[in-house]
Amino acid sequence: MPADGGNDKQRQLDQYRVREDGTRYTTDQGTGVEDTDNSLSVGDRGPTLLEDFHLREKITRFDHERIPERVVHARGSGAYGEFQVYESLSELTCADFLSDPSLVTPTFVRFSTVAGERGSSDTVRDVRGFATKFYTRQGNYDLVGNNFPVFPIQDGIKFLDFVHSVKPEPRNQIPQAQSAHDTLWDFVQLQPETMHFIMWLMSDRSIPRSYRMMQGFGVHTFRFVNAQGKGTFVKFHWRPKLGTYSLVWDEVLRLQGNDPDFNRRDLWDTIERGDFPEYELCVQLVAEEDEHKFDFDLLDSSKIIPEEEVPLRPIGTMVLNRNPQNFFAETEQVAFCTANIVPGIDFTNDPLLQARNFSYLDTQITRLGGPNHQQIPINRPIAPVHNDHRDGFHQHMIHDSDTAYSKNSIGGGCPATAADTGNMEGVFRHYQEQVSGEVIRRRSPSFKDHYSQATLFWNSMAGWEKTHIVNAFLFELGHVERRSIKEKVVERLVNVDGDLARQVAQGLGFPPPDATVPNHGRSSPALSMDDQPRSVATRQIAVLVGDQSDSGVVGPVLEALRGRGAICDVIAPHEGTAATFEVDKQLSAATSVLYDAVLAAGGQDLVPDGYAVQFVREAFKHGKAIGVLPGAEPLLEAANLPGRQGVVDGGAGDDFAQRFAEAVAAHRHWDRDVAAFPA
Numbered sequence: 015m016p017a018d019g020g021n022d023k024q025r026q027l028d029q030y031r032v033r034e035d036g037t038r039y040t041t042d043q044g045t046g047v048e049d050t051d052n053s054l055s056v057g058d059r060g061p062t063l064l065e066d067f068h069l070r071e072k073i074t075r076f077d078h079e080r081i082p083e084r085v086v087h088a089r090g091s092g093a094y095g096e097f098q099v100y101e102s103l104s105e106l107t108c109a110d111f112l113s114d115p116s117l118v119t120p121t122f123v124r125f126s127t128v129a130g131e132r133g134s135s136d137t138v139r140d141v142r143g144f145a146t147k148f149y150t151r152q153g154n155y156d157l158v159g160n161n162f163p164v165f166p167i168q169d170g171i172k173f174l175d176f177v178h179s180v181k182p183e184p185r186n187q188i189p190q191a192q193s194a195h196d197t198l199w200d201f202v203q204l205q206p207e208t209m210h211f212i213m214w215l216m217s218d219r220s221i222p223r224s225y226r227m228m229q230g231f232g233v234h235t236f237r238f239v240n241a242q243g244k245g246t247f248v249k250f251h252w253r254p255k256l257g258t259y260s261l262v263w264d265e266v267l268r269l270q271g272n273d274p275d276f277n278r279r280d281l282w283d284t285i286e287r288g289d290f291p292e293y294e295l296c297v298q299l300v301a302e303e304d305e306h307k308f309d310f311d312l313l314d315s316s317k318i319i320p321e322e323e324v325p326l327r328p329i330g331t332m333v334l335n336r337n338p339q340n341f342f343a344e345t346e347q348v349a350f351c352t353a354n355i356v357p358g359i360d361f362t363n364d365p366l367l368q369a370r371n372f373s374y375l376d377t378q379i380t381r382l383g384g385p386n387h388q389q390i391p392i393n394r395p396i397a398p399v400h401n402d403h404r405d406g407f408h409q410h411m412i413h414d415s416d417t418a419y420s421k422n423s424i425g426g427g428c429p430a431t432a433a434d435t436g437n438m439e440g441v442f443r444h445y446q447e448q449v450s451g452e453v454i455r456r457r458s459p460s461f462k463d464h465y466s467q468a469t470l471f472w473n474s475m476a477g478w479e480k481t482h483i484v485n486a487f488l489f490e491l492g493h494v495e496r497r498s499i500k501e502k503v504v505e506r507l508v509n510v511d512g513d514l515a516r517q518v519a520q521g522l523g524f525p526p527p528d529a530t531v532p533n534h535g536r537s538s539p540a541l542s543m544d545d546q547p548r549s550v551a552t553r554q555i556a557v558l559v560g561d562q563s564d565s566g567v568v569g570p571v572l573e574a575l576r577g578r579g580a581i582c583d584v585i586a587p588h589e590g591t592a593a594t595f596e597v598d599k600q601l602s603a604a605t606s607v608l609y610d611a612v613l614a615a616g617g618q619d620l621v622p623d624g625y626a627v628q629f630v631r632e633a634f635k636h637g638k639a640i641g642v643l644p645g646a647e648p649l650l651e652a653a654n655l656p657g658r659q660g661v662v663d664g665g666a667g668d669d670f671a672q673r674f675a676e677a678v679a680a681h682r683h684w685d686r687d688v689a690a691f692p693a
């Protein structure tokens with residue numbers, strides 16, 4: 015997308031964008047370079063001269079190109095966007111960007127996995143980061159969230175322990191970006207506070223279909239504060255307009271080889287195409303006086319407030335409408351910090367949040383090389399910055415003032431604080447909370463129920479979601495070497511649900527546990543992904559075409575699907591043209607796992623191609639819609655599918671396209687019995 019300077023942040027960034035069109039090659043000092051291919055040497059075959067400043071500069075610059083990757087969330091992808099609130103929330107918060115519906119606030123979002131290194135695969139079983147920087151007129155506000163509403167630990171002092179357990183094991187750095195290993199599960203069995211989070215991790219929430227189809231959560235309970243200083247507890251939720259959808263585990267394993275950039279590419283491509291992802295920001299609000307009306311503690315980040323108890327209130331929309339122009343400068347150098355807040359939003363005493371407020375700024379000092387990382391263009395607020403902070407590595411500003419302390423008289427008393435001027439407008443004022451107590455090192459007794467909400471999550475799942483959870487436990491624990499750890503995990507699961515524990519025990523070859531802990535029977539339907547908004551728009555359809563395909567049948571269906579917003583790739587045994595269609599991908603370079611659905615549009619000539627048959631079988635195994643156009647039946651016969659659920663056939667034209675589009679929009683057809691089907 016061109017640098018069109020669409021909003022205040024983009025206009026600010028435009029000042030730093032550099033293009034090389036029509037320029038000539040120089041050193042870093044701006045000196046013209048005659049030749050950048052040959053070192054300075056004595057004669058044709060003689061030694062290289064130390065004097066060669068161009069050679070030395072080039073090597074030095076290369077040697078120092080890498081910076082430390084993020085200690086967690088190293089693998090990520092970013093995009094610019096804009097946020098707009100639906101109506102003024104000034105009765106709740108004095109945050110300027112939430113008070114004026116005509117105001118468009120620029121944002122930058124970075125999505126990420128947590129455990130994997132910078133070059134690891136996108137589609138691993140993991141939480142996804144969903145971090146948003148709002149460049150507001152009152153300063154940067156960072157909502158640094160995840161796609162799970164709960165965290166595995168309740169106190170930030172345990173973060174190092176949790177992360178060390180999930181990261182590759184210290185002896186051999188194995189496994190990369192995987193939770194399926196002994197140390198993570200050892201941590202889990204010893205720390206029951208992980209159990210609610212582990213249910214989310216074992217569910218398909220941990221393998222999102224797309225960053226465009228995943229929820230985001232602020233996780234902690236924060237506080238809105240209005241102009242009168244009145245506080246209201248608030249939880250933030252991002253809801254994707256396209257609905258929340260996931261991949262399936264077998265597909266994920268195949269995707270890691272076929273396209274390790276699957277989620278990154280999807281985000282990039284859709285924004286380039288102009289199919290801008292949208293998320294609705296919703297809040298759950300709890301009055302201060304209701305703080306203790308729940309059977310859990312609002313300060314405990316391993317708990318949700320069930321939506322049925324406190325409904326979501328939609329407050330605005332964010333549209334991601336622009337890709338970065340340089341991955342390193344923007345996506346890598348962006349620095350989020352939970353402590354970056356603006357007037358009208360405040361923290362609570364959640365001990366996880368309190369630790370985070372220290373960690374984020376601290377970590378950037380190593381990663382980005384010093385305290386001036388806020389001056390890097392992507393991190394720079396659009397609000398003016400004036401204070402007495404000076405110097406440090408990579409200082410970009412030339413402070414032209416006689417003083418750097420407050421109060422001063424020499425500099426005219428500037429920069430002046432609100433207290434100095436008596437003008438309190440737009441300044442951050444801390445919520446005046448009364449606190450008292452003894453200094454103790456102890457987990458609050460109100461944090462001690464670790465199972466009720468894990469059970470709530472399990473009870474809320476549809477049948478297919480429960481099956482996937484059991485399979486996930488078996489895969490993960492199947493990679494754990496120590497049997498004692500597996501056994502202890504099963505013991506923990508007894509507290510979640512007896513049936514779940516029995517199924518996992520059976521798969522692991524343990525005797526069925528005596529389930530003595532009764533299931534409370536409560537559920538929260540909003541936790542299931544079973545019922546989501548449906549749309550074929552932006553869904554990727556593989557159209558299998560052969561030289562014998564009937565263009566008169568295939569062409570109108572393709573057009574009708576594209577007209578409904580689907581992305582159709584023509585896939586054929588060879589590149590060039592098949593029938594009358596331009597081929598997007600050759601069969602051996604494509605695979606069904608890159609697509610949401612398959613349209614069999616090829617004739618008899620596709621049948622001898624094992625890849626074509628495999629394409630259909632694999633798509634069936636993964637629950638995807640399969641369309642069959644007249645002439646393509648031989649391919650279906652060769653695939654020998656064990657059922658026809660989600661297989662759309664009989665006819666062509668717009669009626670067929672409509673029926674097929676509905677089957678694609680349903681995402682997956684879980685009513686298929688594929689357990690025995692090998693694909």
Ligand code: HDD
Nearest residue numbers: 084086087124143144145159160170173233369373374377
């Ligand atoms: Fe964190 C990065 C989300 C707990 C310490 N975290 C990081 C990112 C996200 C989250 C999305 C990536 C930001 C980016 O894209 O640059 N973290 C969370 C959530 C948490 C959470 C939702 C719990 C509710 N984090 C957490 C704790 C600590 C940290 C308890 C430490 C006490 N997180 C960090 C960090 C990172 C980070 C070490 C690594 C890179 C960075 O900050 O910039 O400071």
